[in-house]
Amino acid sequence: MKPAKFDYVLPATLDAAIEALVASNGEGKVLAGGQSLLPLLNFRMARPAVLVDLNGIKGLSYIEERGDRIAIGALTRHRDLEHSPLVASRLPVMSAAMRHVAHLAIRNRGTIGGSLSHADPAAELPMLSAFYDARISVQGPAGRRTIAAEEFFVDALTNCLEPSEIVVEIEFPVLDHDGWAFEEVARRFGDFALASIAVSVRRAQSGLKDARIAVMGVADTPLRLREAEQELVAMELNDRTPDRFSEIVVSKVSPNDDLHASAAYRRHLLAQLSRRALKTALAATERAP
Ligand SMILES: Cc1cc2nc3c(=O)[nH]c(=O)nc-3n(C[C@H](O)[C@H](O)[C@H](O)COP(=O)(O)OP(=O)(O)OC[C@H]3O[C@@H](n4cnc5c(N)ncnc54)[C@H](O)[C@@H]3O)c2cc1C
Numbered sequence: 670m671k672p673a674k675f676d677y678v679l680p681a682t683l684d685a686a687i688e689a690l691v692a693s694n695g696e697g698k699v700l701a702g703g704q705s706l707l708p709l710l711n712f713r714m715a716r717p718a719v720l721v722d723l724n725g726i727k728g729l730s731y732i733e734e735r736g737d738r739i740a741i742g743a744l745t746r747h748r749d750l751e752h753s754p755l756v757a758s759r760l761p762v763m764s765a766a767m768r769h770v771a772h773l774a775i776r777n778r779g780t781i782g783g784s785l786s787h788a789d790p791a792a793e794l795p796m797l798s799a800f801y802d803a804r805i806s807v808q809g810p811a812g813r814r815t816i817a818a819e820e821f822f823v824d825a826l827t828n829c830l831e832p833s834e835i836v837v838e839i840e841f842p843v844l845d846h847d848g849w850a851f852e853e854v855a856r857r858f859g860d861f862a863l864a865s866i867a868v869s870v871r872r873a874q875s876g877l878k879d880a881r882i883a884v885m886g887v888a889d890t891p892l893r894l895r896e897a898e899q900e901l902v903a904m905e906l907n908d909r910t911p912d913r914f915s916e917i918v919v920s921k922v923s924p925n926d927d928l929h930a931s932a933a934y935r936r937h938l939l940a941q942l943s944r945r946a947l948k949t950a951l952a953a954t955e956r957a958p
Contacts, residue, residue, distance in 0.1 A: 743782025809834035848953030
């Protein structure tokens, strides 16, 4: 299929991009890597009157350390995140997850701002932003504001952006953890996840003093499982902990049946992945200095 007719603009500044969106009266769409938008145009599931291409704006692609945070520009490609030594050392869970994002050609073009804005419930970067408690900076005609990742994702493929707002930067806090794991199952490597979990833990004298858990593919948005985090920290660590943990994680989600998998299968996958992830994270704490 071919897209419906549209106008195309390539602004050189963020202000000009916002002006073009405002002038389109809600009929404009931002183009970043095009890896999700172009298929939607070709299938005529999206019919914008004007495409506002961000690729002419300098200074939207960067990965920077700012104290205990890593700031990432919206136009940063998936491949840059996958190969960044800074991401590997400061955001290791993201680093491990990036090679699961689609296929090489798509990672070369796809951007973090595009992935978050597209808000696919089975996409890694939205889930990682919930996991890390990322802050998403957006700019529009009313100026700049910052949105917590958990508030950004409203529903499947739906974010909370106002018309004419553009994602410009995402800040990820560096986590203090002794062990972590990222687990995912997809039909083929690089496909969207059927289920996935990220876990990180901090060890105390006995048990854990902190835990972080996020899942995807099992709800309409990525989920940070705060209750499960508290329950994990309250648990005694023994041979039965991973099994109990997987029961707790699965009890917090209610996936739907869909074309790709039944709800029961997604729950089954999540149970297996949760058990495996916690074992990996706990084993790493044994090796932590
Ligand atoms: C075959 C295939 C497999 C894939 N598998 C995976 C996968 O396993 N995991 C995964 O995470 N992703 C996957 N993707 C999606 C891929 O990661 C996309 O790159 C990503 O979802 C969108 O990023 P983009 O930069 O290409 O955005 P675009 O396609 O350019 O835009 C996507 C949407 O976001 C909006 N948008 C883009 N940038 C901004 C911005 N800065 N501010 C506001 N709105 C913006 C656009 O208007 C559009 O609505 C897959 C894609 C394909 C085609």
